[in-house]
Amino acid sequence: MRLSDKEVLERLDGLDLPQSIKEALQAGLQGAGVSEKQLEEIIAQVAADYEHSRVEPCEAVGVVAAQSIGEPGTQMTMRTFHYAGVAEINVTLGLPRLIEIVDARKIPSTPTMTIRLNQDYAHDRDLAREVAWAIESSSILHLGSIATDLAEMNVIIELNPGAMEQRKITSTEVAERLKEETGLSVDQKENVLVMAPEESSYRELLQLVEKIKRISLKGVEGIKRVVIRKEGDEYVLYTEGSSLKKVMQFDGVDPTRIKTNNINEIGEVLGIEAARNAIINEATDTLREQGLSVDVRHIMLVADIMTVDGEVKQIGRHGVSGEKASVLARAAFEVTVNHILDAAIRGDVDDLKGVTENVIVGQPIRLGTGDVTLVASKR
Amino acid sequence: MSLFAAPSKEKVVRVTKFAVKDHEMVPEHVLLTPEEGDEVLKGFGIEAPKLPKIHVSDPAAREIGAKVGDIIKVLRRSTTAKQSIFYRLVID
Numbered sequence: 001m002r003l004s005d006k007e008v009l010e011r012l013d014g015l016d017l018p019q020s021i022k023e024a025l026q027a028g029l030q031g032a033g034v035s036e037k038q039l040e041e042i043i044a045q046v047a048a049d050y051e052h053s054r055v056e057p058c059e060a061v062g063v064v065a066a067q068s069i070g071e072p073g074t075q076m077t078m079r080t081f082h083y084a085g086v087a088e089i090n091v092t093l094g095l096p097r098l099i100e101i102v103d104a105r106k107i108p109s110t111p112t113m114t115i116r117l118n119q120d121y122a123h124d125r126d127l128a129r130e131v132a133w134a135i136e137s138s139s140i141l142h143l144g145s146i147a148t149d150l151a152e153m154n155v156i157i158e159l160n161p162g163a164m165e166q167r168k169i170t171s172t173e174v175a176e177r178l179k180e181e182t183g184l185s186v187d188q189k190e191n192v193l194v195m196a197p198e199e200s201s202y203r204e205l206l207q208l209v210e211k212i213k214r215i216s217l218k219g220v221e222g223i224k225r226v227v228i229r230k231e232g233d234e235y236v237l238y239t240e241g242s243s244l245k246k247v248m249q250f251d252g253v254d255p256t257r258i259k260t261n262n263i264n265e266i267g268e269v270l271g272i273e274a275a276r277n278a279i280i281n282e283a284t285d286t287l288r289e290q291g292l293s294v295d296v297r298h299i300m301l302v303a304d305i306m307t308v309d310g311e312v313k314q315i316g317r318h319g320v321s322g323e324k325a326s327v328l329a330r331a332a333f334e335v336t337v338n339h340i341l342d343a344a345i346r347g348d349v350d351d352l353k354g355v356t357e358n359v360i361v362g363q364p365i366r367l368g369t370g371d372v373t374l375v376a377s378k379r
Numbered sequence: 380m381s382l383f384a385a386p387s388k389e390k391v392v393r394v395t396k397f398a399v400k401d402h403e404m405v406p407e408h409v410l411l412t413p414e415e416g417d418e419v420l421k422g423f424g425i426e427a428p429k430l431p432k433i434h435v436s437d438p439a440a441r442e443i444g445a446k447v448g449d450i451i452k453v454l455r456r457s458t459t460a461k462q463s464i465f466y467r468l469v470i471d
Contacts, residue, residue, distance in 0.1 A: 021460075256402050259404075269438060270402055272434070310437065311434065
């Protein structure tokens with residue numbers, strides 16, 4: 001008797017196999033009209049193959065992952081900058097970026113965001129540009145010119161009406177912001193603002209100019225530049241600088257698809273699981289961009305170990321390697337003397353369970369066949 | 380106390396602040412009941428502190444109202460297995 005597709009589906013659903021294999025099986029069996037016995041045989045064969053493809057117990061997956069990421073790493077460029085990756089925005093790529101990811105740096109050397117827009121905004125260039133201007137941090141230099149009058153000992157700011165209109169800010173608002181930030185009075189005549197330092201000295205005057213230049217008048221602080229690019233049929237914004245939490249709240253921005261290359265920021269705003277995904281995506285993209293392909297399982301292992309404690313932890317002295325239980329394993333990694341000295345003072349004991357410490361003392365490591373001891377079966 | 384004030388306020392908050400779980404990078408988090416949690420631990424044959432951790436302050440954990448000591452089931456979208464299940468213990 002042949003089984004219907006529905007019966008096959010029911011049978012597959014209860015199996016202890018990954019979803020992807022179940023779906024592949026289902027697609028293959030669609031309309032094939034197999035009998036109960038044939039299905040049984042197919043499932044048994046697939047299950048056996050799946051079992052065979054799995055990692056053996058006691059396999060040193062960490063070492064395999066390290067080798068698999070490390071070897072392509074040797075072929076990556078050492079060059080940090082220069083690559084105008086996405087539309088004139090500089091992003092760190094290659095080996096320096098990979099190191100940055102596994103070191104879990106608080107702020108990457110070139111933070112950047114990819115902002116996707118809502119349906120209504122994504123296909124309209126003008127609306128996309130409006131969002132870009134609202135997000136981009138505007139300083140006084142974007143809106144006009146700044147000069148010092150040494151005779152009068154004051155700073156003269158001439159605002160450009162065209163630039164102000166483009167960025168949707170008025171001269172009164174500019175004056176207001178300057179007052180707020182400097183705490184000094186601003187003399188406003190149309191589009192000309194005049195400010196004087198508290199003490200009239202050259203030094204104070206020049207310092208005031210520098211201070212005014214740094215003030216963010218509009219937009220999100222830290223977003224130095226926004227570039228619009230058309231991808232497929234939608235407009236996407238790329239930024240220099242990153243501020244996920246603030247940018248998410250802008251009108252027109254699709255908060256569910258916004259991305260940043262700052263993994264720690266993702267961890268704070270979206271949680272540890274999102275940070276894990278970010279590590280996987282960033283590492284895979286960095287390797288792929290260099291034309292290298294590393295199996296995602298190795299990268300997943302790295303991402304898992306970095307996020308296992310609920311926060312993003314670096315692979316290194318202050319993270320994963322520094323938290324190893326074994327004194328000898330830690331001493332073999334970095335700052336040897338400190339670890340041995342501290343262990344001696346505390347009277348630490350090394351159980352010699354790991355690989356490194358057993359290599360150091362010269363006995364078989366407890367991996368693979370080395371991990372098996374005889375166990376008597378209970379009657 | 381007005382009956383209508385509280386929910387309407389909540390609604391306003393939700394409109395301006397988006398839900399973390401809607402982001403494409405955030406997998407589904409499910410809060411397990413203590414019984415389900417015990418079942419998971421028994422399945423692995425381990426004690427709760429041996430599970431991977433998640434902070435109570437984690438945005439995704441806060442959204443489902445997790446408390447310290449709870450176990451969260453994470454339904455990850457995996458490129459290899461399509462879906463994989465992961466458990467995290469909520470810690471301080």
